[in-house]
Amino acid sequence: MTTDKPMTTGSKPTAEPVLEIADLSVDFRLDTTTVHAVRGVGLRLAQGETLAVVGESGSGKTATALSVLRLNPQPPCVYAGGRILFDGRDLLTLSEKQLGAIRGQDIAMVFQDPMTSLDPLRRVGAQVAEVLRHHRGLSRAEADAAAVEALDEVGIPDPERRFRQYPHELSGGLRQRVMIAGALVGRPRVLIADEPTTALDVTVQRQILDLLVSLQERHGMAVLLITHDLGVVAETADRVAVMHQGRVVETGDVLDVFHRPADDYTRRLLAATPRLELA
Amino acid sequence: MTTDAGTAPKTRRPLLELAGLRKEFGGRHGTVAVDDVSLTVGEGETLALVGESGCGKTTLTRLLLRLEQPTAGTVRFDGQDLGALAPAELRRLRRQFQVVLQDPYSSMNPRLTISAIVAEPMVTHDPEARGRNGRRQIRERVGALLESVGLDGGIQDRYPHEFSGGQRQRVSIARALAVEPRLVVLDEPTSALDVSVQARILDLLAELQQRRGLTYFFVSHNLAVVQQVADRIAVMRQGRLVEVGEAAQVLRDPQHPYTRQLLDAVPVPDPRRGRRARAAAGADAATAGGTGGGSGGAGHGGPATAGGGR
Numbered sequence: 372m373t374t375d376k377p378m379t380t381g382s383k384p385t386a387e388p389v390l391e392i393a394d395l396s397v398d399f400r401l402d403t404t405t406v407h408a409v410r411g412v413g414l415r416l417a418q419g420e421t422l423a424v425v426g427e428s429g430s431g432k433t434a435t436a437l438s439v440l441r442l443n444p445q446p447p448c449v450y451a452g453g454r455i456l457f458d459g460r461d462l463l464t465l466s467e468k469q470l471g472a473i474r475g476q477d478i479a480m481v482f483q484d485p486m487t488s489l490d491p492l493r494r495v496g497a498q499v500a501e502v503l504r505h506h507r508g509l510s511r512a513e514a515d516a517a518a519v520e521a522l523d524e525v526g527i528p529d530p531e532r533r534f535r536q537y538p539h540e541l542s543g544g545l546r547q548r549v550m551i552a553g554a555l556v557g558r559p560r561v562l563i564a565d566e567p568t569t570a571l572d573v574t575v576q577r578q579i580l581d582l583l584v585s586l587q588e589r590h591g592m593a594v595l596l597i598t599h600d601l602g603v604v605a606e607t608a609d610r611v612a613v614m615h616q617g618r619v620v621e622t623g624d625v626l627d628v629f630h631r632p633a634d635d636y637t638r639r640l641l642a643a644t645p646r647l648e649l650a
Numbered sequence: 651m652t653t654d655a656g657t658a659p660k661t662r663r664p665l666l667e668l669a670g671l672r673k674e675f676g677g678r679h680g681t682v683a684v685d686d687v688s689l690t691v692g693e694g695e696t697l698a699l700v701g702e703s704g705c706g707k708t709t710l711t712r713l714l715l716r717l718e719q720p721t722a723g724t725v726r727f728d729g730q731d732l733g734a735l736a737p738a739e740l741r742r743l744r745r746q747f748q749v750v751l752q753d754p755y756s757s758m759n760p761r762l763t764i765s766a767i768v769a770e771p772m773v774t775h776d777p778e779a780r781g782r783n784g785r786r787q788i789r790e791r792v793g794a795l796l797e798s799v800g801l802d803g804g805i806q807d808r809y810p811h812e813f814s815g816g817q818r819q820r821v822s823i824a825r826a827l828a829v830e831p832r833l834v835v836l837d838e839p840t841s842a843l844d845v846s847v848q849a850r851i852l853d854l855l856a857e858l859q860q861r862r863g864l865t866y867f868f869v870s871h872n873l874a875v876v877q878q879v880a881d882r883i884a885v886m887r888q889g890r891l892v893e894v895g896e897a898a899q900v901l902r903d904p905q906h907p908y909t910r911q912l913l914d915a916v917p918v919p920d921p922r923r924g925r926r927a928r929a930a931a932g933a934d935a936a937t938a939g940g941t942g943g944g945s946g947g948a949g950h951g952g953p954a955t956a957g958g959g960r
Binding site for chain 1: 702703815844845846848849871872873874875877878901902911912913914915916917918919920921922923
């Protein structure tokens with residue numbers, strides 16, 4: 372499989388999955404109880420497609436997403452069962468060292484709140500360049516130049532100046548762009564975006580969603596998008612998986628799921644979503 | 651009409667009148683958080699205040715609750731200038747305007763029982779609610795209030811952490827209604843809730859408004875929610891109201907470019923009208939960044955008016 376094949380719209384059911392989650396179960400073992408956060412989840416992410424995982428709080432969508440790079444806190448998290456296949460390898464069985472080579476390089480993540488994922492004490496440019504120095508062994512000058520280019524690509528004005536600034540000097544929208552630049556600078560084949568626009572104002576959200584879509588079209592990476600917002604799903608996803616109480620209750624093409632939902636919970640979720648009717 | 655700058659429809663008696671409100675913070679090099687805001691809210695209506703973070707809507711809300719003194723301008727409630735009232739008079743008037751905040755958990759003392767939380771404004775405002783007789787009376791009134799917001803009256807001795815976000819928001823609504831206010835300020839009351847819970851809370855608010863003739867000042871960033879609840883909409887940006895009018899009018903025929911920009915930005919939960927529709931409409935703004943290698947992206951500076959299909 373080549374990594375930079377331009378994407379075609381929609382996913383073909385026959386497309387080879389770049390990432391496959393099979394029968395995943397994740398438990399959180401607390402002092403007195405065990406919470407079964409993820410119960411036998413299966414997801415296939417094809418190259419170049421955007422698969423949205425949508426659900427309400429407690430549905431297990433974030434626990435599922437974090438499992439891919441084993442980022443759930445252990446303890447209390449226990450990966451109780453299943454496989455997560457990437458390049459023919461089960462990510463759940465890799466050593467920390469093997470997984471560390473994949474994190475940020477082949478599979479990257481963007482989180483809801485950039486302020487908690489960016490280091491407040493380091494300049495943003497250095498944080499974007501870090502991936503390249505760590506994974507690619509680039510020299511400092513090479514990595515810095517690539518980082519400036521990455522900031523430019525995500526639409527940050529005056530990237531040379533921004534490169535030298537600290538996270539607190541940037542607005543929420545710019546910080547989220549920095550996060551995306553840092554995630555994409557290593558040219559990952561899979562981008563996992565966990566509520567990437569939830570903390571943003573609606574006009575900034577629109578810009579970030581458009582940016583994610585255009586970057587995906589340019590680089591052809593697969594995107595696993597975690598969100599609670601069906602509006603965001605409709606605007607960005609090719610396929611959608613609806614999660615409820617730790618299970619995937621429905622998976623399908625966005626058009627099918629939105630217009631011919633098969634599952635009762637999906638129907639209720641769609642009915643509860645307020646829509647702006649301007650006609 | 652959108653041109654009548656904030657006056658309430660003639661059929662409604664004005665309950666809340668803001669005139670020339672201004673609030674500056676931080677002295678000489680400070681900022682103007684609220685800049686010459688005039689707005690009238692009629693009795694029994696829902697006015698929605700819409701704006702993005704930093705636009706001044708929270709400061710405006712604090713000014714109208716008199717939690718903050720304005721630098722200039724007046725707030726009149728039922729004809730009385732809040733700034734001209736003696737402290738005791740203001741305290742008496744305050745029971746008529748109550749507030750429900752976004753995060754019900756952080757607005758409740760976690761060590762108080764549900765009963766004590768809901769009864770707090772009664773004890774503050776109603777001398778009869780104090781003492782031994784008062785306590786008995788309070789249990790009855792709190793039980794009735796909890797039932798009126800769809801909770802079991804028997805939860806009075808339990809604590810906030812035992813309840814879900816939606817249930818806690820119902821408790822804070824019960825608390826706001828405890829002293830039978832005429833105006834309720836709802837500051838992003840459903841923003842922290844899941845959509846299915848949000849829908850039920852919005853239904854509850856509508857029912858309570860109808861039953862009690864309440865006036866709502868509804869602060870929100872979510873235009874889809876605002877469309878469901880508002881009679882009129884005020885759009886705020888950089889401390890100023892850029893547009894005020896009937897809800898249907900503002901949403902369908904916005905007069906100010908910023909209102910248009912806000913409307914275009916709302917994600918539409920319909921894939922036929924979203925990205926694919928835009929892609930089908932041709933190489934417009936949404937895909938313009940898809941080819942160039944340089945400073946691409948999606949037009950960070952200006953409005954991302956990609957809604958060609960809408």
